[in-house]
Amino acid sequence: xxxIAIAPPQADTALFRGRTVGLMLAIGIAGFAAMLVLGAYAPxxxxxxNGGAHALSNAVTGYAALVQLAEATGRHPxxxxxxxxxxxxxxxxxxxxxxxxxxxxxxxxxxxxxTLFVLxxxxxxPDDDHPGWARYRGLLPLHEPIGVLAPxxxxxxxxxRSGGGALVSNGVPGRFWAPRPIQVITxxxxxxxxxxxxxxxxxxxxxxxxxxxxLARIGEGPLYVLADPDLLNNRGMKDxxxxxxxxxxxxxxxxxxxxxxxxxxxxxxxxHSRSPLKLLFEPPFLAMTLAIAAALLLAGLHAFGRFGPPxxxxxAVAFGKTALVDNSALLIRKAGREARLGGRYAAAIRxxxxxxxxxxxxxxxxxxxxxxxxxxxxxRFTDLLxxxxxxxxxxxxLDAAQALHxxxxxKSR
Numbered sequence: 001x002x003x004i005a006i007a008p009p010q011a012d013t014a015l016f017r018g019r020t021v022g023l024m025l026a027i028g029i030a031g032f033a034a035m036l037v038l039g040a041y042a043p044x045x046x047x048x049x050n051g052g053a054h055a056l057s058n059a060v061t062g063y064a065a066l067v068q069l070a071e072a073t074g075r076h077p078x079x080x081x082x083x084x085x086x087x088x089x090x091x092x093x094x095x096x097x098x099x100x101x102x103x104x105x106x107x108x109x110x111x112x113x114x115t116l117f118v119l120x121x122x123x124x125x126p127d128d129d130h131p132g133w134a135r136y137r138g139l140l141p142l143h144e145p146i147g148v149l150a151p152x153x154x155x156x157x158x159x160x161r162s163g164g165g166a167l168v169s170n171g172v173p174g175r176f177w178a179p180r181p182i183q184v185i186t187x188x189x190x191x192x193x194x195x196x197x198x199x200x201x202x203x204x205x206x207x208x209x210x211x212x213x214x215l216a217r218i219g220e221g222p223l224y225v226l227a228d229p230d231l232l233n234n235r236g237m238k239d240x241x242x243x244x245x246x247x248x249x250x251x252x253x254x255x256x257x258x259x260x261x262x263x264x265x266x267x268x269x270x271x272h273s274r275s276p277l278k279l280l281f282e283p284p285f286l287a288m289t290l291a292i293a294a295a296l297l298l299a300g301l302h303a304f305g306r307f308g309p310p311x312x313x314x315x316a317v318a319f320g321k322t323a324l325v326d327n328s329a330l331l332i333r334k335a336g337r338e339a340r341l342g343g344r345y346a347a348a349i350r351x352x353x354x355x356x357x358x359x360x361x362x363x364x365x366x367x368x369x370x371x372x373x374x375x376x377x378x379x380r381f382t383d384l385l386x387x388x389x390x391x392x393x394x395x396x397x398l399d400a401a402q403a404l405h406x407x408x409x410x411k412s413r
Contacts, residue, residue: 025300033293039277049132053097053120053229055079055263056270059134061122061229063095065237066246067263073247076260081271085262089113091254092262095229096120099147101267107152107223114222114253118229119145121159121183145183149225153218154189157227167214168207173252174245176206176214179230184212206231215249224253342388342397349404350381356412379407 016024053061056079070077078090086092086109094106095118106115123140127133142157149155162182166175188202205224206215215226230236237243250261265271280289318326332338350368353359359371372381384407388400 036277037281051124051126051132051134052268053122053124053233054095054265054268054270055093056265057134058132058234059124059127060136060233060235061124061134062234063093063118063232063263065234065243066232069237069243069247070250070261075247075250078260078262080262080264081266083109083266083271086110086264088262089256090258090260090262091116091250092264093118093232093250094264094267096148096267099144099150101148103148103267106264106267107149110223112221114224114256114258116224116226116253117148118226118232119148119183121145121229139181139183145227146189149218153225156186156189157183158186158212159183162208165209168209170203170205170207172205172215172249174248175241176231176245177239177242178208178214179228179236182208182212182214183228184208184214185216185225185227186212222253222256338394338397342391342400343385345401346385346388346404349408350385353381353408353411356408375411377407377410379403381407 049056049058051057051059051062053059053063055063055067055077058064067077067079080086080092083105086106091114092106092110093116094103096103097120099120103117106117120140123137124134125137127135139159142159146155146157159181162178162180164178164180167178169176184207185202201219202213203217204213204215205217207213212227214228214231215224217224226232231242231249232246237246254261279285332341350372353372354363354368357372357375359368363371369382369385375381384400384404388397388404391397391400
């Protein structure tokens, strides 16, 4: 029996053509690779347009204008997304948005390097009509800007309506105008018992002329704090003179032969940690990734070329007399009965020869053999019969059968 239908083969009924399958595989592989790349670089691709007060924001409280202005004037600004990038001699501008932000990493790594902390001032909400913009909702409570450097440094501060006059400079280049309203530092909090001695010294650099400090140096190192962010944010950059003064201020702070200016956004929730997946797409591991991809591509091409299209299954039992004879012979061979067929084959030749040579019908067995021996020829039938009976292996049986066949053919001529 066979599990293959006897009906004639039908036309190709494959669900998909080879080209369709190849296209589906190509799209799937490309999509998977794109997913890996985007997963590795997704933190770097975030625009940061969330209305916050950071270097990627185009809201009124953001600093994107200052970054673009520094880029346009050849100051090579860059965005810092991880604390590992704090290890640089460039000026680092840190813009925490609340007093709860942990800035200890920056304080430890930047003790002897120029660093500017810009204190938060405005309470805002997203502008629903303009994605990435923000609307004022008033000033933040003073505990928010005061808490940025606390408990190591704790100020006393004040917010009031200014007249918009010029700020008083103490060695700082440029000319700044007082924002309306203005946020100033009034001194070091004397009640803070945990305050370290190295932070007790507060050097005013920009003041409002009324005892309020807008920009100060804290301690002996190049650590600066800007009380009012409107001197540097997008709101302040709308004035050309203020923008020139802002660039001059960055250059003055960044006077230790730097390569550029670094703007931190890791403390604004836009940072990222080192990703093992990202290493696969960067030197020196990029070469290994490309080699693996090439090996997989070659393996796929080899698989397509080796196996090719599927073939129809053959029948377990073929059609026709030839198949029947072949199957019978296989069964006899499996049973080990080949050597015993010599006599039977000789009997079959005897019957065929009797009919072919017109032997009398009354002759049987020995008498018929004598009649066949009386026929002229090189061999006697009984001699060939004895050889066929005596055959005990496949080769001797084949030789005896061939001799009987030749004897019949010779007598038929």
